Amino acid sequence: GSFELALDYFAHNIQLILELYDSNPYSVDFKHNLASSYSKLGSTHISLGSLERALVYFEQNIQLNRELYDANPDSVEFKHNLATSYSKLSDIYRSLGNLKRAQSFSIETIRLSQELEVHEKQKEKEIWKRTKEENTLLAYRSYIRMSPSGNFVESAQSKKNLLCRY
Secondary structure, eight states: OHHHHHHHHHHHHHHHHHHHHHHOTTOHHHHHHHHHHHHHHHHHHHHTTOHHHHHHHHHHHHHHHHHHHHHOTTOHHHHHHHHHHHHHHHHHHHHTTOHHHHHHHHHHHHHHHHHHHHHHHHHHHHHHHHHHHHHHHHHHHHHHHHOSSOOHHHHHHHHHHHHHHO
């Protein structure tokens, strides 16, 4: 009942998005929405046990996600979406018994996931460094406000001491 209703909804949604996409094939938003709709339709078919139909939609999804990622290689979102698409195709091919295709998609999933992990670690380092610098500056400003003498030399020496602690 509800899966069939979802299929009708997604099929109608795809028709609307296809019309928009066809009118402007260079629109990143339209392409992203179309890829997302194909993924939802594919997932619904998986839930219904219709793996061959799901495969058709996920192949369309992955084509669009590759195009988005290739055009925007620095986009973490598009890289994540592509890795997710590879993972879903790997699962479908594994379920259909095509282990060689499943393995090739798994390898791509792992490659992109490792790149995402490296990106996340770099992001964490940048946040930590920025937080450390901001805390040092806040501590220095607090000291200047609390310095009874307002003496610049005394404050500069204290800044040096504060920086040595971090």
